[in-house]
Amino acid sequence: MNFSLPWAIILAGGDGTRLRPLTRLISHDDRPKQFCPIFQGSSLLAQTRARLAHAIAPERTVYAVVKAHERFYKSELTDVKPSRIVVQPANKGTTSAIIYALLRVICSDADATVGFFPSDHYYAQDERFVAAVKSAVHIVQEDAERLVVLGAEPQHAEVEYGWIERGTSLKNRFARPLFRVNRFWEKPSLRGAQAFLALGCLWNTFVMIGRAKTFLDALRSTVPDVLGAFDAAMREYNGDLEPAWAHNLYKSLDAGDFSQQVLSLCTDRLAVLHLAGVDWSDLGAPERVIATMVRAGLRFEWPTAAFEPAGQRA
Numbered sequence: 001m002n003f004s005l006p007w008a009i010i011l012a013g014g015d016g017t018r019l020r021p022l023t024r025l026i027s028h029d030d031r032p033k034q035f036c037p038i039f040q041g042s043s044l045l046a047q048t049r050a051r052l053a054h055a056i057a058p059e060r061t062v063y064a065v066v067k068a069h070e071r072f073y074k075s076e077l078t079d080v081k082p083s084r085i086v087v088q089p090a091n092k093g094t095t096s097a098i099i100y101a102l103l104r105v106i107c108s109d110a111d112a113t114v115g116f117f118p119s120d121h122y123y124a125q126d127e128r129f130v131a132a133v134k135s136a137v138h139i140v141q142e143d144a145e146r147l148v149v150l151g152a153e154p155q156h157a158e159v160e161y162g163w164i165e166r167g168t169s170l171k172n173r174f175a176r177p178l179f180r181v182n183r184f185w186e187k188p189s190l191r192g193a194q195a196f197l198a199l200g201c202l203w204n205t206f207v208m209i210g211r212a213k214t215f216l217d218a219l220r221s222t223v224p225d226v227l228g229a230f231d232a233a234m235r236e237y238n239g240d241l242e243p244a245w246a247h248n249l250y251k252s253l254d255a256g257d258f259s260q261q262v263l264s265l266c267t268d269r270l271a272v273l274h275l276a277g278v279d280w281s282d283l284g285a286p287e288r289v290i291a292t293m294v295r296a297g298l299r300f301e302w303p304t305a306a307f308e309p310a311g312q313r314a
Helices: 019-026 043-052 067-075 092-107 127-144 190-200 212-222 226-234 243-252 286-296
Strands: 007-011 062-065 085-088 113-118 121-123 149-150 162-169 178-186 202-211 270-275 279-284
Touching: 007 043, 007 092, 019 286, 043 067, 043 121, 043 127, 043 279, 062 067, 062 092, 062 113, 062 178, 067 085, 085 092, 085 162, 092 113, 092 212, 092 226, 113 127, 113 162, 113 212, 121 127, 127 149, 149 162, 149 212, 149 226, 162 190, 162 270, 202 212, 202 279, 279 286
Parallel strands: 007 062, 007 113, 062 085, 149 270
Antiparallel strands: 113 202, 121 279, 149 202, 162 178, 162 202, 178 270
């Protein structure tokens, strides 16, 4: 069976408020973390692009951004066709970002295979990440009803991450460690995280790969009203990069989290691919960034006072 080349959607619309003390210190402005050169001399978005280019063609990569961040992403994406940039009128969370970008890809490729990739994560072993993405693409192209989530091997009992309780092993011809998903757990207590660590659960990287139609089926079964609103609005889509209907639609939307609203409710469609031997981090807090840099042997010179609550500073 022949398949079209996969698409990548890079999610770059977050506000990065928890990391604001650090990004403000580095860039001297209020840019979100994905547009900040936190380490290795380039922004997290640039590092995401470079990493992903080894797995999915850059010309088939789409960027979900927010209009308010235009002054930051404009210079980052000068080499990207405007049609590959999905500009959201506001940040309404990952559910809306995923739906909007997905429907835009479907306009170009109705039978697309699509991967979603956060723009603010760290991988110490890029080549293993790339290999896992390629395997996940092949898996979902052969099993059209399956959505594959990449699960990182946990290093400690993290309470700020989502956890994936894996089930029975799923055979695949790529000999990848692939499992059914029993349940998602979002930001558990310390006691819960310790239990998940002992049970061999995995961290949810929020990297998801599947057929576009399968994502739509999952959305219809979990957030039909939100998908329906986008479906109705997209009927007016005529190629405008910032259509008026999008502004009106986003005013009516509530913020939504895809992991909670969709993934946790459709585990029967999911498989988790174990990213064994990959050091992964969601760079969501200054302390986590510093810990990641220490593990990677990277230098940093950040005043600790920058991370203290204002009331505790002299």
